[in-house]
Amino acid sequence: MFWRTALVLSVVLLMLATxxxxxxxxxxxAPGDPxxxxxxxxxxxxxxxxxxxxxxxxxxxxxxFLASVGHSGRHRLARRHPLVVGNxxxxxxxxxxxxxxxxxxxxxxxxxxxxxxxxxSAVGRELTLRRIHRLRTLLRPGRQILAFDPAxxxxxxxxxxxxxxxARISVIVPGVDTGLLTFQRTSRRYTAPRGMAESLYAAQRAxxxxxxxxxxxxxxYTAPTGIGMDSVTGRLAGEGAxxxxxLARALPRRAGVALFCHSYGSVVCGLAARRLPxxxxxxxxxxxxGMRASHVTxxxxxxxxxxxxxxxxxxxxxxxLEVVGIGHGADPVAPEFGARVVSAAGAIGHSGYFEPGTESxxxxxxxxxxxxxxVSCAGDGDACRSDIYREAAV
Numbered sequence: 001m002f003w004r005t006a007l008v009l010s011v012v013l014l015m016l017a018t019x020x021x022x023x024x025x026x027x028x029x030a031p032g033d034p035x036x037x038x039x040x041x042x043x044x045x046x047x048x049x050x051x052x053x054x055x056x057x058x059x060x061x062x063x064x065f066l067a068s069v070g071h072s073g074r075h076r077l078a079r080r081h082p083l084v085v086g087n088x089x090x091x092x093x094x095x096x097x098x099x100x101x102x103x104x105x106x107x108x109x110x111x112x113x114x115x116x117x118x119x120x121s122a123v124g125r126e127l128t129l130r131r132i133h134r135l136r137t138l139l140r141p142g143r144q145i146l147a148f149d150p151a152x153x154x155x156x157x158x159x160x161x162x163x164x165x166x167a168r169i170s171v172i173v174p175g176v177d178t179g180l181l182t183f184q185r186t187s188r189r190y191t192a193p194r195g196m197a198e199s200l201y202a203a204q205r206a207x208x209x210x211x212x213x214x215x216x217x218x219x220x221y222t223a224p225t226g227i228g229m230d231s232v233t234g235r236l237a238g239e240g241a242x243x244x245x246x247l248a249r250a251l252p253r254r255a256g257v258a259l260f261c262h263s264y265g266s267v268v269c270g271l272a273a274r275r276l277p278x279x280x281x282x283x284x285x286x287x288x289x290g291m292r293a294s295h296v297t298x299x300x301x302x303x304x305x306x307x308x309x310x311x312x313x314x315x316x317x318x319x320x321l322e323v324v325g326i327g328h329g330a331d332p333v334a335p336e337f338g339a340r341v342v343s344a345a346g347a348i349g350h351s352g353y354f355e356p357g358t359e360s361x362x363x364x365x366x367x368x369x370x371x372x373x374x375v376s377c378a379g380d381g382d383a384c385r386s387d388i389y390r391e392a393a394v
Contacts, residue, residue, distance in 0.1 A: 033151040034083060034106075034107075034150065034151070035083040035084070035087070035149050035150075035151060036151075038081050038082075038083045038084050039055055039084060041080075041081065042055055042081050042084045045080070045081070047069050047073045047076060047077055048069055048073055050069070052065075052077070053065045055084050055087075055088060057090075058090070059089045059090030059246075059249055059250035060090065061090070062088060062089065062090030062091060063090040063091070063092075066090070066091055066092070066095070074092075074095055075095075075098070078095055078098050078099040078102065079102060081099075082099040082100065082102040082103035082106070083099075083103045083148070083149065084099075085099035086099035086100035086102075086103050086145070086147065086148055087147050087148070087149065087220075089246050089247065089249070089250035090250055092164075092252075093144070093146065093159065093163045093164055093252060094164075096145075096146055096147070097144050097145060097146070097159075100145040100146070100147070100148045101139065101145070103148050103150075104135055104138050104139050104145065104148060105139065107135055107148075107150045108132065108135040108136065108139065111128055111131050111132045111135060112132060114128055115128045115129060115132065127181075130181055131154075131180065131181065134180055134181055134183065134184070135180075137184060138156065138158075138183075143158060144158060144159040144160075144163070145157070145158055146158060146159050146163075146216060146220075147218075147220040149220075150180070152179075152222070153179030153180060153181070153222070153225075154179050154180025154181070154183075155179075155180070155219060155220045155221065155222070156180055156183050156219050156220065157216055157217060157218045157219060157220040157247075158183075158193075158194060158197065158216070158217045159214055159215070159216050159217075160197050160198065160201045160214065160215045160216075160217070161201060161212075161213055161214030161215060162212065162214060163214045163216075163251070163252055164252050164253065165212050165253075166212050166213055166214035166253070166255050167211055167212045167213070167255055167256070168204075168211060168212070168213045168214075168255055168256050168257075168258070168368055168369055168370065169213070169214050169215075169216065169251055169255045169256070169257045169258075170200060170201075170204070170213065170214070170215045170216065170257075170258050170259075170260060170364075170368045171215075171216045171218050171244075171247065171248070171257065171258070171259050171260070172193055172196050172197050172200065172215065172216065172217050172218060172260050172261075172262070172265075172354075173218055173240075173244060173259060173260065173261040173262070173265035173266075173268050173269055174192075174193045174196070174217075174218075174219055174223070174262055174263070174265050175223060175262050175263025175264035175265045175266075175287075176223055176224045176225065176226060176227070176231050176263060176264045177223065177224075177225060177226060178193065178219045178223040179219070179223070183217070183219050188351070190352075190354045190355050190356070191351040191352075191354075193217040193218070193219045194217050195354065196217065196260075196262070196354040197215045197216070197217035199354045199355065199356050199361050200215050200260065200354060200361060200364055200365060200368065201213065201214075201215040202356065203356070203361050203362055203364065203365035204365045204368050204369055206365070207362070207365045207366055207369055207371055207374065208369040208371055211369045211370075213368065213369060214255075215368075216247075218244070218247065220243060220247070221236070221239065221240030221243050221244065221268060222236055222239065222240070223236065223240070223264060223265075224236055224264060231264060232326050232327060232328075233325055233326060234267060234271060234292055234325070234328070237264065237267040237268045237270075237271050237292070238271050240268040240271075240272075241268050241269075241271035241272035241275065242272075242275070244259075244268055244269070244272045245272045245275035245276055248272075248276050248277055248279070248280055249277050251279075254279065255279070256279060256281045256370065257279050257280045257281065258280070258281060258282040258283070258284065258367055258368045259276075259280060259282070259283045259284065259303075260284050260286070260364050260368075261283065261284065261285045261286070261288070262285075262286050262287055262351075262353060262354075263286075263287045263288065263289065263315065263350065264289065265285075266285035266286070266287075266288035266289070266290075266291055266332065267288075267289065267290065267291060267292060267328050269283050269285060269291065270285075270290070270291025270292045270293055270299055270328075270329075271291075271292055273291075273299035273300055273301035273303070273305075274299065274300030274301065276301065276302070276303065278302050280301075280302075280303045281303055281304065281370075282303050282304045282305075282306065282367050282368075283301060283303045283304070283305050283306070284305075284306040284307070284308070284342075284363075284364055284367055285305075285306070285307050285308075285332050285339075286307075286308050286309065286344065286347075286353040286360060287309055287310070287313050287315050287350050287351075287353060288307060288309070288315070288328075288331075288332045288333075289315055289318055289320070289327075289328045290320050290321075290322065290327065290328025290329035290330060290331065290332065291328065291329060291330075291332055292322065292328055292329050293329050293330065293337075294329055294330045294337075295330065295336070295337060295338050296332075296337055296338035296339050297338065304340060304388070305332075305338075305339045305340065306339060306340045306341075306342055306363075306367060306375075306384070307332035307333045307337070307339040307340070307341050307342070308333065308341065308342045308343065308344040308353065308360050308363070308378065309333045309344060310344040310347040310348065310349065310350075310352060310353070310360070312348055312349050313347075313349060313350045314349070314350055315350055316331075320334070333378070340377075340383075340384035340385070340388075341377065341378040341379075341383075341384055342359075342360070342363045342367075342375055342376060342377055342378055342384050343359040343360070343363065343376040343377065343378050344358065344359060344360040344363075344378075345358070345359040345360075345376075346358035346359055346360070347359075347360045359376050362374075362376070363375050363376055372385055372388045373385065
């Protein structure tokens, strides 16, 4: 035990000595917290003379309330409280998209005014202009923004496909350095949540053209910034797990759900596992530092757990253990962990798992649509697919 503790602490001290508390890029920070202010107004507001339900209430209760106030009532709420309705689990997807367009438009106007009138440093001005650019791209026609919060580094989630009609829904849970500015990239496109979702959605349609699918690029939690204490502890992952489980319970219809969790996102998924509804059939992790468990059974998940890692991924050199809250537990691709290990052939490094054409993204697509016979296991044989249909039948 002493040597395990010493190893973890030496790794942490090395990171802090070489990178400081964080090693991530700077982020523009939105002034104030407009959503908190809206939540305060929501608590005392009424529609058609009726008090509003708690914004964190059960999705079924919220859905029933919104249905009862009719079209005019719902859209009045979206106009007056867009940052609440746009993030309201239980609200129809189309209503959330509409509310978030309103919220994005307001945030864009505020950032433009800030750029024009505020005294900003050169770095501050550059980051504000980047934030303006990101808000403009999110407002482009056809984009379906399921969640948006401008506070801090910003949170956002986007849907590809028809969420209401999908038979299978995938949720991508990204890792460190995820925020509004990094939600989408032009270069290294498939390392960002939006690009990951695009690649997975295209692979799903190629794998099963007749299956109605939707993909959620879910950057709706506060992720760690760079390599530092937040990235080697579970505090932010625990907060994200609560949000992820709430999303899974609120997704429309009875579609099967699969989670695809990259890097620190796999820590979020590991902590969310026991909270997830039975409709979540699969959890797949890539480049994982651990899932805060020593064995797959400790996750308490009813879902199948899949894992993959490319041979060039630096995360493989990180000690996979947990001592006094530091570290994230066993290596999910290790045989003793008990996950179904799939091939990542073609992926390069820690961020290449969603590159089109890689075996990792093809495997993710097969898992997402339930075509398990097409999954390529790591190494020889079909161990990752063993007994899968018998389990499904039970």
